[in-house]
């Protein structure tokens with residue numbers, strides 16, 4: 203059981219690692235049209251440095267790791283990092299959040315390296331809308347990635363669909379239908395208003411998704427027990443599940459179990475707080491494991507009680523989602 207307990211009694215056993223701030227897409231809600239100034243390579247934590255942080259975190263009880271970005275699959279030789287992490291005692295689960303564009307060519311290798319499961323971000327099943335949202339992505343690439351992830355035995359394969367402007371009932375139904383005959387697990391996520399350059403006014407809320415699902419087919423209202431913040435349901439006889447994640451209308455901060463490591467080596471205890479603890483400088487200056495433990499514990503001690511999005515708190519972070527990892 204994790205020894206990392208914050209000031210509000212939450213036990214921290216999950217570390218999300220952003221391995222790059224670069225991306226092969228430019229989703230309109232995530233990156234400004236002009237792109238971002240990417241960090242020089244030597245500012246990124248090297249694989250050995252990430253593995254050292256994870257080893258020390260594991261000694262404190264972190265058991266679950268998620269790789270994210272930017273787009274994790276554009277970081278060269280990412281399977282080598284997965285192999286390094288999979289060998290660390292105490293790490294029982296390695297997952298990845300990806301846009302899925304490069305998954306077709308990498309899924310089997312990632313699985314072989316020790317990746318267990320994958321969340322694929324896909325906000326629409328319409329090719330034109332996909333291109334408009336991602337600025338130049340091709341829907342067929344992601345569809346190929348999803349198929350390959352299933353074939354490679356990554357499990358579960360989840361699809362994260364952000365409830366963005368333009369999604370309608372017909373599209374929600376298309377996503378729900380994906381769960382019927384394949385072990386695909388769709389999560390509809392509420393948008394978080396963290397970037398000044400994108401205003402979302404979607405007509406479909408997480409509550410609406412549940413109403414649409416209820417009118418589509420029968421499912422058990424009790425829901426399934428998920429390990430994360432999603433409320434999860436399954437249609438009768440279907441192989442996959444669906445669910446909602448509502449950080450705005452149904453905050454889950456009180457059960458948050460996460461830390462985040464940015465690609466340039468800062469530990470952040472909350473996606474929405476400015477507080478961060480530098481690990482890269484100390485790592486490169488020869489800090490020992492005791493020192494590293496002290497820094498990680500100080501980050502946990504600074505974890506705020508909850509985010510204040512939509513409640514007059516700081517909305518626009520110095521980091522973009524593509525830099526912290528979502």
Ligand code: SAM
Nearest residue numbers: 271272273299300301323393394523524527528
């Ligand atoms: N490139 C990968 C991908 O797209 O899955 C990983 C990084 S991306 C920043 C991680 C997740 O953050 C994606 O699922 C994306 O939809 C989500 N995201 C980005 N901006 C968001 C926002 N303002 N509110 C909620 N989710 C957001």
Ligand code: SF4
Nearest residue numbers: 225229232272301524
């Ligand atoms: Fe890239 Fe993911 Fe951000 Fe889209 S959401 S721009 S795929 S990092």
